[in-house]
Amino acid sequence: MNPADLPPELAAQPVDLIDAVRAIAQGPLAARAQAIDEGAYPIDLIQQLAKMGAMSAHIDQPGQPGNYVTAILAMAEVGKVCGASSFLMWQQAVSALYLFGSENPAMNGERLQRHLAGEIIGATGMSNPMKGFAGIEKILLKGTPVEGGYLINGTLPWVSNLAPEHSLGTVATVEGAPEIMFMLPCNAPGVTLKHCPKFSGMEGTATFAVQCKDVFIGASEMLANPCLPYLKRIRGAFLLLQCGIAAGIIQGAIDSMWKVEDQLGHVNQFLDDRPDQLQAELDDLVGTVVKLCETPYDPSDAFYLDVVNARLAGGELSLRAANAALMHQGARGYLMCSDVQRRVREAQFVAIVTPAIKHLRKQAADLCAETLPA
Numbered sequence: 001m002n003p004a005d006l007p008p009e010l011a012a013q014p015v016d017l018i019d020a021v022r023a024i025a026q027g028p029l030a031a032r033a034q035a036i037d038e039g040a041y042p043i044d045l046i047q048q049l050a051k052m053g054a055m056s057a058h059i060d061q062p063g064q065p066g067n068y069v070t071a072i073l074a075m076a077e078v079g080k081v082c083g084a085s086s087f088l089m090w091q092q093a094v095s096a097l098y099l100f101g102s103e104n105p106a107m108n109g110e111r112l113q114r115h116l117a118g119e120i121i122g123a124t125g126m127s128n129p130m131k132g133f134a135g136i137e138k139i140l141l142k143g144t145p146v147e148g149g150y151l152i153n154g155t156l157p158w159v160s161n162l163a164p165e166h167s168l169g170t171v172a173t174v175e176g177a178p179e180i181m182f183m184l185p186c187n188a189p190g191v192t193l194k195h196c197p198k199f200s201g202m203e204g205t206a207t208f209a210v211q212c213k214d215v216f217i218g219a220s221e222m223l224a225n226p227c228l229p230y231l232k233r234i235r236g237a238f239l240l241l242q243c244g245i246a247a248g249i250i251q252g253a254i255d256s257m258w259k260v261e262d263q264l265g266h267v268n269q270f271l272d273d274r275p276d277q278l279q280a281e282l283d284d285l286v287g288t289v290v291k292l293c294e295t296p297y298d299p300s301d302a303f304y305l306d307v308v309n310a311r312l313a314g315g316e317l318s319l320r321a322a323n324a325a326l327m328h329q330g331a332r333g334y335l336m337c338s339d340v341q342r343r344v345r346e347a348q349f350v351a352i353v354t355p356a357i358k359h360l361r362k363q364a365a366d367l368c369a370e371t372l373p374a
């Protein structure tokens with residue numbers, strides 16, 4: 001995003017980091033966006049962005065409170081160019097949140113600092129547990145207590161940003177006891193990463209099925225036991241960070257509509273969802289997200305309902321904006337090499353990645369039912 005096309009709330013954010021992120025996004029990342037869509041995993045660029053602090057601005061540091069807006073803006077800068085890379089940034093940012101939010105000193109000390117510096121890469125396998133807690137499907141990983149920890153068994157069908165030396169945050173049920181949340185090292189004995197079938201997009205996200213056979217998880221990998229109170233503290237922040245991916249995809253779509261305005265505006269004016277209308281909706285949404293970022297760890301249901309609605313609006317607007325961009329660009333946007341058609345598939349991902357639009361609507365309905373008097 002150029003400062004000129006930033007929504008006003010974001011234009012007020014510190015620019016040094018964002019300038020540096022933009023330089024990578026518009027330079028080396030833009031040159032590789034199509035290859036990433038087709039399966040090239042840009043871990044070198046993700047590490048470079050992490051080292052610059054692009055996925056750590058939201059984490060409190062001594063003397064410097066975390067800034068969620070900066071973290072979201074950094075993801076948006078990248079998402080405007082490549083949705084898959086923005087999703088990978090979110091993986092690293094949200095796994096930093098897992099370490100930061102943990103009360104286990106093995107997580108939130110040196111390990112967190114190494115993660116923030118990009119020396120350690122993290123991922124998140126929370127789709128299944130989140131759907132489990134929402135009553136949509138069963139939690140797939142089971143933990144059995146043993147001396148000093150748990151043995152984990154089961155398979156997560158798809159987790160991104162994975163390599164043998166990476167770890168992912170996830171949850172297991174324990175019979176007769178509350179669920180536990182832990183970091184699962186991909187190179188732990190008993191873990192197998194299995195290739196997924198080919199996706200229609202996001203192929204460069206290093207997404208694997210994670211099979212666990214008697215994987216030992218000890219105290220040093222435990223994020224929270226029991227995990228529900230911990231998850232309640234970080235659930236809003238988890239969703240707010242995802243809004244960065246959506247904001248980037250929406251802004252990228254709007255920008256691509258303006259690119260053809262001189263040539264096609266005389267006929268594009270008859271289309272729904274014109275770029276100025278979409279920009280106004282994005283600016284409104286960003287304003288809401290910026291406000292919510294003031295209290296990212298508010299555990300109340302009322303706050304979470306507002307976050308769920310903002311994330312839902314981001315998913316819905318991503319679909320509309322990406323589709324509208326294709327309508328505006330016409331055949332040139334339908335070329336296989338066009339970022340416009342790629343963005344349609346990236347927007348579809350924002351709409352189906354957990355929490356998917358249907359999951360968010362269920363969650364909003366459940367939260368409303370809980371807060372309304374019977």
Ligand SMILES: Cc1cc2nc3c(=O)[nH]c(=O)nc-3n(C[C@H](O)[C@H](O)[C@H](O)COP(=O)(O)OP(=O)(O)OC[C@H]3O[C@@H](n4cnc5c(N)ncnc54)[C@H](O)[C@@H]3O)c2cc1C
Pocket residue numbers: 123124125126127128137157158159160161199201202205207352353354356359
């Ligand atoms: C490219 C990609 C990357 C992803 N990365 C992550 C990640 O990093 N971490 C993470 O936790 N989740 C990840 N997911 C999962 C994602 O967040 C969603 O959970 C998933 O897209 C399905 O969500 P849904 O709510 O639409 O569920 P639905 O698709 O409506 O329902 C899901 C249920 O159907 C089953 N199912 C769906 N498709 C198949 C199939 N082909 N074969 C067998 N069973 C099937 C699932 O196991 C599950 O029980 C990723 C998905 C994709 C496509």
